[in-house]
Amino acid sequence: MFFGTIIYALFNTAILAITALGFNLTFGISGIANFSYGAMYILAAYVSWMLVHLLGLPFWLSVFVSIAITMVLGALIYRFVLLRVRGQVLSEVIATFGIGLGTLELFQYLGFVGFEYTLPVFIDDSFMIGDTVVDWQRLLITIVAGMLVAGLWVFTHHTRLGLAFRGIAQDESTALTLGIDSDLMGMLSVSMGCGLAALASLLIIPLGSISPSEGYDVLIKALAVCIIGGLGSTGGLIVASFIVGFAERFTDAYVGSQWTMIVSLAAILIVLVVKPSGLFGRQKELAERI
Amino acid sequence: MRKGSFRFSLIVMVMAVCLLCAGRARAADPIVIGAPTSLGLIEGKEALKAVEMAVDEINAKGGVNVGGQKRPLQVSSSDIRDGAPGVPVPEALLGIEKIILEKKPVALLIGPFRSEALIAGMDLLSKYKTPLIGSIAMSPASEKKVTEEPDKYKYVFRDCLNGVYLVKYLSGTMDALHKEFGFTKVYVMHQDVAWARGTADLVKKLYFDKAGWEVVEQEAYPTGASDFSSGLMKARSKGAQVIMPIFDMPQGGVLVKQWKSMRVPAIMAGFISPLAGTDAWKTFDGKIGGAINCNFELGSAIASDKVPQSVAFYNKYKEKFGHEVEAGHGPAAAYESVFILAEAIERAGSLDPDAVTAQLKKTDRMGTMGRIRFDEGNQVVYGLDPKETAVGAVFQWTEDGKRRIIFPESLAEGKVLLPAGLKSQK
Numbered sequence: 063m064f065f066g067t068i069i070y071a072l073f074n075t076a077i078l079a080i081t082a083l084g085f086n087l088t089f090g091i092s093g094i095a096n097f098s099y100g101a102m103y104i105l106a107a108y109v110s111w112m113l114v115h116l117l118g119l120p121f122w123l124s125v126f127v128s129i130a131i132t133m134v135l136g137a138l139i140y141r142f143v144l145l146r147v148r149g150q151v152l153s154e155v156i157a158t159f160g161i162g163l164g165t166l167e168l169f170q171y172l173g174f175v176g177f178e179y180t181l182p183v184f185i186d187d188s189f190m191i192g193d194t195v196v197d198w199q200r201l202l203i204t205i206v207a208g209m210l211v212a213g214l215w216v217f218t219h220h221t222r223l224g225l226a227f228r229g230i231a232q233d234e235s236t237a238l239t240l241g242i243d244s245d246l247m248g249m250l251s252v253s254m255g256c257g258l259a260a261l262a263s264l265l266i267i268p269l270g271s272i273s274p275s276e277g278y279d280v281l282i283k284a285l286a287v288c289i290i291g292g293l294g295s296t297g298g299l300i301v302a303s304f305i306v307g308f309a310e311r312f313t314d315a316y317v318g319s320q321w322t323m324i325v326s327l328a329a330i331l332i333v334l335v336v337k338p339s340g341l342f343g344r345q346k347e348l349a350e351r352i
Numbered sequence: 353m354r355k356g357s358f359r360f361s362l363i364v365m366v367m368a369v370c371l372l373c374a375g376r377a378r379a380a381d382p383i384v385i386g387a388p389t390s391l392g393l394i395e396g397k398e399a400l401k402a403v404e405m406a407v408d409e410i411n412a413k414g415g416v417n418v419g420g421q422k423r424p425l426q427v428s429s430s431d432i433r434d435g436a437p438g439v440p441v442p443e444a445l446l447g448i449e450k451i452i453l454e455k456k457p458v459a460l461l462i463g464p465f466r467s468e469a470l471i472a473g474m475d476l477l478s479k480y481k482t483p484l485i486g487s488i489a490m491s492p493a494s495e496k497k498v499t500e501e502p503d504k505y506k507y508v509f510r511d512c513l514n515g516v517y518l519v520k521y522l523s524g525t526m527d528a529l530h531k532e533f534g535f536t537k538v539y540v541m542h543q544d545v546a547w548a549r550g551t552a553d554l555v556k557k558l559y560f561d562k563a564g565w566e567v568v569e570q571e572a573y574p575t576g577a578s579d580f581s582s583g584l585m586k587a588r589s590k591g592a593q594v595i596m597p598i599f600d601m602p603q604g605g606v607l608v609k610q611w612k613s614m615r616v617p618a619i620m621a622g623f624i625s626p627l628a629g630t631d632a633w634k635t636f637d638g639k640i641g642g643a644i645n646c647n648f649e650l651g652s653a654i655a656s657d658k659v660p661q662s663v664a665f666y667n668k669y670k671e672k673f674g675h676e677v678e679a680g681h682g683p684a685a686a687y688e689s690v691f692i693l694a695e696a697i698e699r700a701g702s703l704d705p706d707a708v709t710a711q712l713k714k715t716d717r718m719g720t721m722g723r724i725r726f727d728e729g730n731q732v733v734y735g736l737d738p739k740e741t742a743v744g745a746v747f748q749w750t751e752d753g754k755r756r757i758i759f760p761e762s763l764a765e766g767k768v769l770l771p772a773g774l775k776s777q778k
Contacts, residue, residue, distance in 0.1 A: 063589035070581050170436065175392040177602040177626030178635050186637065188613050194585070195614040270578030270606045275438070279576065314582035320544050320572045 066194035067315045075307030076204035077266055081280055082287035082299055083210060084258030090294035091227045091251035098135075098162035099259055100281030105165055105274040106132045106260030111179055121182050129260040136256030140249040148248065162281070164273040179272040181264065203265045210258070211300065227251065231294070279323070282310060285307050286326035290333045292343025301341055305329065370381035382426035383416060383703065385693065386457030387436030388448045389488060390435030390465045393681040395600070395625065396606035399462045399487055399686035400429050402665075405672055415695045419701040425694070428455040429567070429610060435465030435488075435600075444469040445476060451661065452480045455716050459483040459702045461689045465600075467491030467515075467546050470508075477507045481705040483712060485692060486510045487685035490518065490547045495729025506709050509730040511692060511721075512685035513648040513744050515551050516735040521646050522551070522596065523559035524736070525621055525746050529594060530563065537566050539618065540594035541583050541599075541607065544572040548598040555596070568592050578603040580610050588616050593774065596622040600681070603634055612639040617773040620644065626681025628653040633753040639732060642753035644758065650738065650745050651684025651720035653677045656763045659738045665720040684720040685732075691719065736760035 085099045113124035147153035185198035216316045218224035229237035232249045238244055287306055291298025309325045333340060387403055390396040404497045415424040432447030435440045444464055462485035464470045470489035474497055477484050492514050498505045528730050529535050542548040552570060568590040570584050587595050595618045597607055605626030621644035626632055628647050632640060647654045655666035665687055670676050677683045696711035716725050722738030735741030746759035748768055757765045
């Protein structure tokens with residue numbers, strides 16, 4: 063039981079990390095807290111479901127198409143909504159939250175609720191580690207989460223676009239003087255964040271089912287991980303994923319499932335009280351951004 | 353004089369024609385039935401379709417005879433969303449009040465999903481003297497209120513299975529597993545809502561504790577939860593032979609899929625709404641073989657040749673809507689509720705709520721779920737013999753994707769088959 067809980071806590075860590083990666087990336091680069099993140103996560107899953115069930119596309123193809131659609135939508139949200147309120151933090155939050163709320167409620171209104179909204183797993187098999195059964199889908203999520211973290215590090219440190227991202231993140235005014243288009247970078251950061259939300263969704267949702275209410279949970283979890291780790295900090299995100307991931311699974315196993323969601327919320331509260339900028343965030347940076 | 357007389361006759365004739373037309377218009381006035389429920393969930397969606405189907409059938413025969421005048425039925429539905437996570441009870445009550453005030457229905461059918469909303473809404477139904485034949489919410493607390501204050505709450509009826517009867521069906525299933533295989537260790541997993549909590553507690557108190565079972569753990573999951581891996585690991589590590597799930601959320605089906613993929617050596621037997629209909633096999637990639645599920649009313653997603661009305665309803669629904677009934681709770685009861693109401697109106701000979709309510713109480717008909725009669729708490733009596741009472745049906749998914757009724761014995765089509773890895777204790 064204990065060993066099994068450790069294994070599933072590791073999987074949960076990977077799930078949380080991959081869930082929060084997009085939100086963290088967008089905030090880290092452009093300082094935009096994209097509160098429509100959960101809705102984009104759910105939208106990608108519904109788009110994939112529709113492509114598979116209504117248009118008959120193979121699942122793997124629907125994955126690429128739905129990620130592309132979500133990325134385009136992210137770019138459009140930036141271009142037509144966020145650009146107009148850029149720099150006004152409260153307006154950015156309200157605007158993105160409104161878009162998210164509207165999207166999720168639209169799916170609810172259109173009747174996209176029910177057990178039939180599921181996606182297939184990529185690898186439909188399982189194996190034993192000791193006396194614990196492990197399914198390949200969870201292992202795949204863990205591998206992809208690791209690759210994404212490593213890939214994003216390489217991208218932001220060794221590519222022209224990634225360096226431009228970091229330039230904007232470090233000092234937008236100076237970056238502008240060097241010819242880096244901050245609006246373009248902002249649009250790309252929101253778009254890439256949405257794309258990562260879509261990827262996370264298409265990997266994680268096959269373990270469960272698609273439901274509009276899941277969008278709110280995803281947003282809360284992404285926020286929990288990012289706030290605990292320190293908004294915009296990738297290292298912090300990984301550490302926070304471990305903390306929340308293990309705390310959730312151990313609460314689930316040894317306290318009770320109904321307390322699991324409270325763990326994330328309690329962790330946010332404690333971190334905000336003890337170290338408001340998060341474990342790896344800087345107080346000054348936080349004070350400036352929020 | 354003649355000219356004046358002619359004009360007078362003409363006016364009288366025109367007035368007579370107008371009055372005749374008005375009379376005809378009144379005769380054709382439909383009887384409005386309200387259907388406030390959670391239309392976003394499959395039980396609500398299909399229950400509404402079943403109501404519409406019954407209304408069409410009655411209207412095709414000329415409508416309902418109200419004191420010698422045939423009047424058609426008309427359904428007015430509204431989505432009160434109380435089954436969705438996070439929707440507060442007052443919002444659902446507002447939806448119910450709105451439909452009562454705006455549509456002035458003679459009665460409400462289907463009703464709220466959550467018992468919390470039904471119980472809170474009983475005062476509203478009493479205030480507006482609007483009868484309700486509920487087909488979804490299950491807490492027996494509403495019957496208690498009817499029994500304690502019959503004059504005030506007499507308008508509230510229920511024709512679906514309630515929590516107490518579900519407890520009896522689940523206990524009966526557990527008892528069958530105990531007698532057949534000698535199982536005595538159970539892991540209970542339920543949704544963290546009033547009816548599921550109450551059902552789990554009652555099965556423990558009224559059956560498991562008395563029959564010498566060991567409940568290795570009872571775990572509550574918030575509505576919307578979709579990761580059951582920790583619970584399933586606990587079931588395995590604590591040596592549970594039976595897992596009893598009680599869930600009506602769409603994510604409940606994921607539990608069975610995870611149970612199968614984690615190869616937990618325990619039989620899954622309880623209630624998970626997404627497992628009820630034939631679509632479940634495809635939706636869950638065939639990973640539900642061996643699971644036992646209780647469909648609350650015969651006709652709701654499963655029919656039996658032993659009750660021809662259930663087969664007729666099942667087939668008519670499929671023919672009309674192009675797919676089978678998928679919800680194991682609601683549709684059959686909602687379908688019957690229209691006939692129960694129509695018959696009560698005909699017996700009452702008026703739409704007066706008190707007269708209709710008095711006649712509803714006298715209902716005794718053979719329908720989709722078997723024999724339908726109300727008890728003193730205005731709850732349809734459920735039992736094990738469809739000739740005497742209404743019945744539910746407990747079935748097992750076979751490994752080749754078929755469903756076989758295993759309980760009650762009066763409907764049983766075969767014995768329980770154990771999943772791989774689980775051995776009989778006898």
